[in-house]
């Protein structure tokens with residue numbers, strides 16, 4: 001485990017379709033002890049590699065409070081993800097990590113959490129949501145606003161619909177288009193849900209945001225309008241990465257390495273690093 005570039009073999013335990021272009025992968029390290037002892041933070045990522053194809057980072061979607069299995073939502077975009085989609089359950093895959101800073105959960109304790117996610121932004125934020133639900137006594141109120149283009153684009157539909165009936169999370173779901181006319185949730189972009197949440201206590205709230213680039217501008221305006229302190233607005237950002245461990249400089253912006261100093265940044269960081277979003 002001393003060479004940080006050395007991947008470890010893992011097995012695909014489950015693989016199924018979440019949407020037409022996103023698949024869910026449940027993975028376990030072949031080494032049983034490693035599988036059980038492996039620890040990480042919500043918001044961290046792993047590097048996946050397939051020999052002869054390449055390597056790419058993917059956010060961990062599972063929670064460290066449920067050890068043994070790692071979960072990922074992966075969208076088919078290029079060579080590596082195409083090769084990944086061809087792998088079957090029980091096939092092996094090489095992974096290394098965990099990398100990145102993750103969410104500062106030690107600072108977020110006792111605060112209310114306001115989670116806003118769009119589309120594939122659910123991948124890293126699902127880890128945080130499940131972590132908070134598993135450690136409910138450590139946190140204040142939990143609000144989740146999730147927007148997708150269509151009902152069929154919403155990741156983990158069954159899971160998020162189950163959140164709606166729970167008392168320990170306030171979950172609002174919205175879609176922009178509903179071709180079948182059967183959508184039971186809200187219609188509109190994710191920012192249209194802000195009006196439906198009334199009791200945000202700004203000073204006592206951490207907001208966590210992840211979604212398509214277009215979403216950030218509008219969500220950040222709303223969060224600033226709610227007076228949530230800038231250092232308590234957190235977002236996970238994507239940058240092209242190669243090594244994942246601060247060696248290649250691929251993800252660098254000035255002296256910031258997004259693979260190590262991120263991928264979770266505060267709005268305060270973003271204001272001082274204009275290129276970040």
Ligand SMILES: Cc1cc2nc3c(=O)[nH]c(=O)nc-3n(C[C@H](O)[C@H](O)[C@H](O)COP(=O)(O)OP(=O)(O)OC[C@H]3O[C@@H](n4cnc5c(N)ncnc54)[C@H](O)[C@@H]3O)c2cc1C
Pocket residue numbers: 045054056057058059060072073074075076077078079080081082120123124237238239240241263
């Ligand atoms: C921290 C982090 C977490 C991530 N988590 C997830 C996740 O949970 N799920 C997920 O599906 N994806 C995630 N990604 C994105 C994923 O790593 C990339 O999509 C990866 O490039 C896919 O590899 P590929 O070989 O399949 O596609 P690539 O061949 O790398 O192509 C992917 C896309 O990027 C474009 N592209 C290729 N090269 C460049 C370049 N040099 N500059 C700009 N654009 C380029 C391509 O045109 C294509 O649209 C994450 C990325 C980061 C940095």
Ligand code: FES
Pocket residue numbers: 240241242243244245246247248249250251252257258259260
């Ligand atoms: S990906 Fe190599 S330095 Fe960040």
